[in-house]
Amino acid sequence: MAFMETLLSLISLLSSALLLHAVVEGPKPITLSLIHPFSPHSPFYPGNITDMEKINILIQGTYARMHHLFSTMRERNWNDSSEVDNIVATVQYTGFYFVAQVGIGSFPSFFGQKGMPYLLMIDTGSQITWVQCEDCDPCFPLQQLNFPYRRSQSYKSIPCGDPTCPTPNQDCFKSFCGFRIRYGEDPSASTAGAIVRETLTFPSDFGGTESYNDLFLGCGFKSYHYEFRQSNKIGGILGLGFRGTRTLSFLNQVGKKRFSYCLSNSEHTNSQLYIGGAMMVGPQVLSTPLLRGSIEGLYYVDLQDISIQNIRLRLQGSFSGGSAIDSGCPMTFLLPNIYARVRIGFVQYFAQFHIQPYDSGSRPRDLPWLDLCFPNPSGFDRYPTMTFHFRGADLVVQPTGIFLAGRNYICVVLKSSPVTMIGAFQQTQHKFSYDFELGDGSRGEIGALRFAPQDCGSPA
Structure with missing residues (x-):
């Protein structure tokens, strides 16, 4: 790949x-x-x-x-x-x-x-x-x-x-x-x-x-x-x-x-x-409620679980404080306990191909400032997807929205943080619509986030 x-x-x-x-x-x-x-x-x-x-x-x-x-x-x-x-x-x-x-x-x-x-x-x-x-x-x-x-x-x-x-x-x-x-x-x-x-x-x-x-x-x-x-x-x-x-x-x-x-x-x-514009519609369009959160002005979603290559991590109830989605944040942050489970999920996935993560002793000096990096074997192309399971909708992130790769390494683009926030790197190649005509105000909803996979871009 x-x-x-x-x-x-x-x-x-x-x-x-x-x-x-x-x-x-x-x-x-x-x-x-x-x-x-x-x-x-x-x-x-x-x-x-x-x-x-x-x-x-x-x-x-x-x-x-x-x-x-x-x-x-x-x-x-x-x-x-x-x-x-x-x-x-x-x-x-x-x-x-x-x-x-x-x-x-x-x-x-x-x-x-x-x-x-x-x-x-x-x-x-x-x-x-x-x-x-x-x-x-x-x-x-x-x-x-x-x-x-x-x-x-x-x-x-x-x-x-x-x-x-x-x-x-x-x-x-x-x-x-x-x-x-x-x-x-x-x-x-x-x-x-x-x-x-x-x-x-x-x-x-x-x-x-x-x-x-x-x-x-x-x-x-x-x-x-x-x-x-x-x-x-x-x-x-x-x-x-x-x-x-x-x-x-x-x-x-x-x-x-x-x-x-x-x-x-x-x-x-x-x-x-x-x-502005018309409501986003189509056979691939999914929708999840937009919610108020702890940081004023940001948009929040009800993130319920995460999967690595379709294997659920069973994180229900772990997302205290809510989960923001922010195109102004370059990459995704996860609460420490959630990040630890996701990290284990990636380690277990690559272990079946006999690929182990770098530890502090084996880590090359020229790796990016990311916690979880693996050797990248020549010809290997079986990289996993990562799915964010929102209320009523699943955002399936392809490998290009999960990993940064070099000639000899591949790193997971996630960080541990006191808050959970889905950043822009994990949003690429999808169209997102923040629609405030939708949503049930009696349930604390301020609108709906609608999204679908899309080839984003035309020649510059």
Whole structure:
């Protein structure tokens, strides 16, 4: 099985750039093209790096994502001061996020276009959409102008305490409706600023544009501890977190009740993300409820068991705290007791072929930073599938979504963690739809996750 080229192409899917490709008119969806992070077309393109560096970037990105999620869970309350110099706050330039090109504001007489184009990171764990604005101090480096809000004809400020302000009064920025958000830890990055009303514009395949007026937008004026390079092209965040009933939610503001994506397994192809659109249907489409969980903004599913090559591990009742599914997390984390059982399952599977895992004494120095790795015998191609058994639906992950392989080794792409989270590596070659028109609210369901296997991608 020719793993190396295929598997390495999956690494760091979260640094893919979602360069806006088509747009909605009326009920049609916003359609975004997903560009692989290792494609020269991506703003996260790392240049000529080795295969091992690519693999370890995947792992580093997963830890960065987990640090961000834990910090948002712990740091619910900021102090009431309008200044945030004492706040530790970061989104690192690790390239583990999707990016959408969005036009912001209205500048017909200045720039010959309705909105200035900015690349915004997609975050399925955040409801706040924001961009760095002029007059920021301190600022993170940005290749283009910080958003010149004063010159935008559609810019509208919101006073602190105004009944239309979607954030608490303690988050006010000086005399304006405000926001404060942090990412990561030790030190974490943070941004604070004003919530304003603005116009977001998406280019159309047909040469026109589609605009959404008077949307809530965060205007970032204070940013700390961002480790972006001077060549940074990323201007802020596009929040696609749990919509709930909050008016701040981007999905609620644009009137969309579902979004979907399909993650490509090749840096040479583009795949798609849709905001809106029709319900996902078809003979292969499966559905499981979306649930609320312990980390605000994330989407949770009822994971009941796991199989290795159709052999159930009998893990029922082990998934305390729920199981999140997050396209912003590069790889999957499992609770320690679950990870231990899954590890044993893989060891037992390979043992029937007389393949034993590396231990601390036999482990080669050039292996990735993964716990479970095996020698990869020449010609061996009987790699197992891994199935996540959700309530009412089974997600069957093929070997290309489980293993990273080198010339002489193969490693299982899973990690032990205090939470269970299904990451992007295990989601490749499936289309996923987060549908909020479905679900039984009386049972705590916020929607339905629908999915089906699909060849994600078209030539880049």
